Amino acid sequence: MKHPFLPYRRPVRTLMQASALTASVLLLPSAGIPLAQADETCQSPYMAKIVGQEDFIHVWTLGAEGVGDEQDKLVTVDVNPKSQNYGKVVHTVSVGGRNEAHHSGFTDDRQYLWAGGLDTNKLFIFDVHTDPAKPKLVKTITDFVAKSGGVVGPHTTYALPGRMIITGLSNNKDHGGRTGLVEYTNDGEYITTHWTPTDSDLGGAVKTGKYADGYGYDLRVLPRRNLMLTSSFTGWSNYMMDFGKMLNDPEAMKRFGNTVVQWNLHSKQPKKVFDVPGAPLEIRCAWGENHNYCFTSTALTSKIWLIYEDAEGSWQAKEVADVGDPSKVPLPVDISISSDDKMLWVNTFMDGKTRAFDISDPFKPKQVYEQKIGAQVNMVSSSWDGKRLYYTSSLLANWDKKGADNEQYLKGYVWDGKELKEKFAVDFTKENLGRAHQMVLNAYSLYSANKPVSETLLAELDKEK
Template sequence: MVNVQRGLLLGAALMAPAMADETCMSPYMAKIVGQEDVLYVWTLGVEGIGDGEDKLVTVDVNPDSDRFGQVIHQVSVGGRNEAHHSGFTDDRRYLWASGLDSSKIFIFDVHSDPAKPRLHKVIEDFVKASGGVVGPHTNYALPGRMMLTGLSNDRDHGGQTGMVEYSNQGDYVATHWMPKEGALNGANKTGQFADGYGYDVRVLPRRNAMFTSSFTGWNNYMMGLGKMMADPEAMKQFGNTVVVWDLHTRQPKTILDVPGAPLELRCAWGAQNNYCFTTTALTSKLWLIYEQDGKWQAQAVADIGDASKIPLPVDISISADDNHLWVNTWNDGLTRLFDISDPFAPKQVLSEKIGGQVNMVSQSWDGERLYYSSSLLANWDKTEGEDLQYVKGYRWDGKALEQTFSLDFHQAELGSPHQMRMGAFALYGQRPDSPSGSPTVSR
């Protein structure tokens, strides 16, 4: 077993006891210090519910506000695009939110009035500009750039795809194709697979490393879940790799076998903790991607529930001190907490039912608050049962979760909530109507 040393958190700002924000954010982004004011929820439109359109919903999450736990704003984008993931630019002035089905990218201005974001720009030529990438997934901030992973391609709508780089202004910069058999692009294939699939992206700048995971293509994620799982050929069309890239040159360096469809990547924050975690959707395992003697390796380190019951791990969130990892399992609606103080031997220490299904989790950097949302994909979401489409807030005292609010998005005629991002008024100057005790900001 490699000796993974504990390290100091990145930068003096990360040592501040009042640090809030989300632990999954890019290290290049401006950070929220103190209590977040709002939660931006990228929400799928549902036919027959409200206007039926995808929308960005703003929820007040400052407990000092008289609007705490309430929807204070919404802006629809026109039509249904399979609203999925979103991410801020490094200066945090704009929120990019993408549609898996339409491949449109909606850029929201969140700095002019952070309580009332407005639609600033729509990128409609993503597929053409990128040379055939389909289904923008992760929107990830780099210095002056946004890196978007794709889920598919326009040739066969399978899983082979690439990453697409844009300027913060929304101008196309470059396409970086995932390495695959016959086109490794200089990458070292270390195991059985070189599938060219894509899903999530994260970076460790101090190691000049960028990581991508893999999932499946448009054909599968637009198919009903039951139909897909009953189709042997469809079930073969899932990724089995994590790729390590040179962050500066954007060149793939190492292809690691991570069988079972690796999803979200979360990298450690400690200055000497050179590792990231991911989960596999089909095999329900927690994997460690780690560096040893200058080489990157992958190892399954824990089971997540009973794989035979198909819990379907989805979103994960690492704590700022690298000691804990929250893991959501969509199918049983559970959130699970793992002690990862020894990253090679994670131990589950808690599980709690959040709803009839659960997808995303956003954890504040001080570890005291968690937010959960429910929707996975329009064609995969459950349609029968209780407590299916919600956003919920919780306090965490290190021992137990205490619910602070719950919003039923279908009852409110908003749609199905997918990803959440935290916002703060003081990032852009104090708002006159914001509550007292608003946060300050550090870089």
């Protein structure tokens, strides 16, 4: 799948230029750019950002038995308030079967979206630039496990210059949490695997606490600090198990990760293994050029942790806040940082709430707002200007709530600095789509002005004339 880089159109109101740096430049300071993978404040530093109004959200959606075609699919929703289709589904692409659709991420040129399935280990590559309103499935990778040397459960698909790096959740030997990182070219060709350090094979890393479990989950980088961080979750035998059954299985509850690993971004060598007990999930890094820190939250212990560089230039991990009442296990899931490094949004699955923390002092986060989004809530994505937030509902097919509480949705809100106000909601069950999981934002303005655009946009432009 060859895709020569298209020249970007860069209107000031919509784009932040991101350099496609070569590997040798990874060690140089860059204007304070971190990353992430769902929302605009969490994209890879090697791609353009939408700093104005996004046009679409692509929702990576799990097929559900008895719902529509029952297949996993990429669902595109129009989210531009000026559009006649605002808040409506405008396109879907089914991928065949149910693969435990989970996360997705753009290539560095932002022309293709890689999406993974945690059960079948397939990777689906979508063309999202030819017409952002109508993505096309252009390639399916089916030999991920064999090529990677046994990594199972492709999770975070993250852009590096000219390549994708993918975190695993498990392995094909015991379906436990031992796993690694896998690199591919943007064209979908396997490059190499980096195994996460364990007690028996630290790979040169320093173990700073009790654990070196080898587990994986999310990945983020700070190029100017030559930093890559990975977090940890659980293996296939747990994430494919019924949630209630797992909670009542003492052995299963022992099989969760308790670590964050610091890696050398340039060499991909592990440097330190930090104790972060309770399954640290998403990692979000600060944007300020002198803000050398990132956050994660722990699902089982309901804590916010700070991973920071100290005065001596050494990286440390510190618990800095509770999320809700930890004794009630609200189950923190997705988090989102604002582009000014002042706010951290934290979702809790069990009570269906989103909470805003003031992180002006990263060592002392303070909750300043909370709101119930639904019976269950998982992902949160925020616009670059902080004015819009989007929420989806599904955690895992076997972990979602049952009955009436199994709400499946995409909801859009505006944030005025004091409260969230709902602007639209798409009921994924009612529309026969499935379970709404992870989101990425897209915009026409990211791509060449010479590329064809959809009939929908042309109609809108004619209408404005």
